[in-house]
Amino acid sequence: MKSATSKLTLLLVCTMSLLTAGCSAKPNKSDAQPSKVTINPNPYPSTYKPIEGEPTLITNVTILDGVGNRFDNGSIYFVDGKIQAIAESGQTLDVSENAKIIDGKGKWVTPGIIDNHSHLGVYPSPSTRSHSDGNEMTNPVTAQVWAEHSVWPQDPGFGRALAGGVTTLQILPGSANLFGGRSVVLKNVPNRTMQDMKFPDAPYGMKMACGENPKRVYGQKGGPMTRMGNVAGYRQAWSDAQDYMRKWEAYERDYEAGKNPKAPKRDLKLETLAGVLEGDIRVHMHCYRADEMTVMMDVMKEFNYQIGTFHHAVEAYKIADKLKENDVCSAMWADWWGFKMEAYDGIRENIPAVHNAGACAIVHSDSDLGIQRLNQEAAKAWSDGKRAGIDIPMKDAWLWLSANPAKSLGIFDKTGSLEAGKQADIVLWNGNPFSTYTKAEHVYIDGGLAYSLTDSSTWPVSDFELGQVGEGDSK
Amino acid sequence: MKKLITLVTALSMVSSIAAENIAIVGGKVHTMTSAGVLEKGTVLLSDGRISAVFADGEVPQGYKVIDASGKVVTPGFVGALTSLGLVEVSSSSGVVDSSVEKTPITNTGAAFDVQYAINTDSSLIPVTRLEGVTSAATTVSNGEFLFGGKGAVISLDGFAPVLKAGAFMTVDAGSGGAEISGGSRASLWVMLDKVFNEAKNAKDNLSAEKPWYGINTRLDVSALKQVIAGDMPLFMRADRASDIRQVIAFKKRHSSINVILVHGVEAWRVANQLADAEIPVIIDPEYNLPGGFDQMGATLKNAARLHNAGVQVAIGMDTHNIRLAAQHAGNAVANGLDYEAGLASLTKVPAQILGLESQLGSLVKGARADVVIWSGDPLEVTQAAESVFIGGKAIKMESRQTKLRDRYLTLQDSEYTMPSQYERSAQ
Structure with missing residues (x-):
């Protein structure tokens, strides 16, 4: 499968002088010139295949389309894995004769939830030491590692998240390192291999971390041991990446000039960093404090890259204006606080305050339990905001759960809202999802029924759970 | 250590004496006792204790009445x-x-x-x-x-x-x-x-x-x-x-x-x-x-x-x-x-x-007057405690977190005209 990812990474490797032509082997300009060194940009391609669906029409249902619209007594029709149409109350839709029709009276439909901060598969259940594959704590700069090489698809957590309406999730390396490595975006259809779950054509992300974690981990191991040490570490790494890019540029230039240059030695670490500087890989930065996030936005300008999202961003409410100005999203918890100093100023109104300032707000989990009820996290933030005078309609609050995380991951052209032509990643809730008592009744991924609350045959049982106590039980 | 314990007891008495007589009326009261749920119940708080819980009846003289109509009342x-x-x-x-x-x-x-x-x-x-x-x-x-x-x-x-x-x-x-x-x-x-x-x-x-x-x-x-x-x-x-x-x-x-x-x-x-x-x-x-x-x-x-x-x-x-x-x-x-x-x-x-x-843990005569008035069902994520009484006294609904919230929401509203550290919420 030819993917956007591969195209993006192609640019990373070859851009340096050759913006128009691809990197694939081209006829040699002269017989003396050996073929150009090229790098396979997509060595672990997605083999994801959707669960087969049937044309489905849900009627009489309350729809939040995830981009700011609400339809009471609406209908939604999806077929061949794509959303075909949404109809307001009173409108009818042309549907196929064999379409399955579901009466959604009293129920709600939303886009599938997208969690852009998960460690499922890299810190799976059971959390034995043998399974601890999320932090390459051997060096503060490990941009060369890829989370997808750690993902254990038999983590029962995927199936539990599915029951909570999560249709897409980003698996990140941990936050021990300044540069933790690449992330991978998965469709939440548990399967045999990581590649079977890999979201086709999703760009890569890269994890970075501010603050206490790198200091704590490396303080007695050669540093950094301070926040200023952290920043020096980022800056040196970016500078090294610039140098690396110049080497490749020189190679490209000389090659195009018909010379016979020696290709630079491939450096997997700098390759990923260069991908960020080229704009192909998205930065996901663990950062709590307002002042640190602001320093990082200056580092971003110094080296001319874009931070896509600050993760945790417990103090985002203090600098919501600056986050907006710099077009950086904040992925937040509703109410976690105090477990370390940099989380001490957490407030319940963080998410609505960021939204209210016009900045991009995201609800994230960073938890194998929290991921199962992100709708409740949004509900808490929504109601806390309301009580503090920030009255955000539910139809806008759903941006935090689907559209904004999709934007953060670079997949909003494919999923994250209920709009015609998009992937049919849809949750039918058995009531208002802004309630403790409401559950995902049906979860569709690419139009296929991946989970049904009332049909135990659709409840994933991972290999690990097979033949063990509780196999197939209601979880 | 004995001294410390004595001091603690003394303070506890001071707090109880300072509590006024409060009647919480009209709320849906979950007594957590055999009295069950009172759809429009009255809870009387006196001297730091719950002095009565009942479904109907008059509030005695000398009680400050708090209307909890449409709300839910539970033990703390x-x-x-x-x-x-x-x-x-x-x-x-x-x-x-x-x-x-x-x-x-x-x-x-x-x-x-x-x-x-x-x-x-x-x-x-x-x-x-x-x-x-x-x-x-x-x-x-x-x-x-x-x-x-x-x-x-x-x-x-x-x-x-x-x-x-x-x-x-x-x-x-x-x-x-x-x-x-x-x-x-x-x-x-x-x-x-x-x-x-x-x-x-x-x-x-x-x-x-x-x-x-x-x-x-x-x-x-x-x-x-x-x-x-x-x-x-x-x-x-x-x-x-x-x-x-x-x-x-x-x-x-x-x-x-x-x-x-x-x-x-x-x-x-x-x-x-x-x-x-x-x-x-x-x-x-x-x-x-x-x-x-x-x-x-x-x-x-x-x-x-x-x-x-x-x-x-x-x-x-x-x-x-x-x-x-x-x-x-x-x-x-x-x-x-x-x-x-x-x-x-x-x-x-x-x-x-x-x-x-x-x-x-229950609203019963003689228990500590730890009582909460909720905006609605307390188990529902969108509802919240509106008034909290501990030992018969209404606590100030304020914490570091609410103060941080108020400081930064005010700054947001005022477009950051003041350096943040000069911004205090009104007392």
């Missing part, structure tokens, strides 16, 4: 197992009284006593109480010892904290306990029997002059004697069914001990036996993952299945976010737990477990 929630008052920030932040390292006073950990360690000015206390949690069991949460010492029940009134010292003692009877007992349950249970039998058989006043060769220190023995007498419940943590069966067997061997099962991920598998043995549980009902081989049977149905078998279920194990216990209970209800049992898991049951059922 009781944090079933926390380290409140013992920790401000756990990681990399100086001394944290919720963890204890090796010390000559103890070998088994039984001798610690957290009543001396409560910081009444902890910022966690206002953060927690303004969400309806008015008291909590608090204790050492991690250490290198078999036992977690003597836990206390504290009020979150912010100045007279200790409602009951020596209120309970924790022990890990699962993997964690095995880990510190030579790495195996084969050692853990022999150890537990040994230390309890040793304490039981030791003289009441172990003389310092006479040599003592026990596994426990003399102070440990004296603490364990209180457990053996049944005065101090033993919170035994275990997850897998076979460990829970050992807990039940332990209780049979040591019948005077008041055993409470904690965490109990697979407790539903042993629900009938727990009910027969009259062992209540404190669980996290949201825990549904096989985090280890001891938790393979984890399910969101745990609370409901336990309750249906007749086990008393308490919910609420956390510290910074013990305020989320209501959400946990709500999710237990969403997964089949009876609604009133969900409320009881936050009120009556933890109070009973801690031996304070006449004081906490």
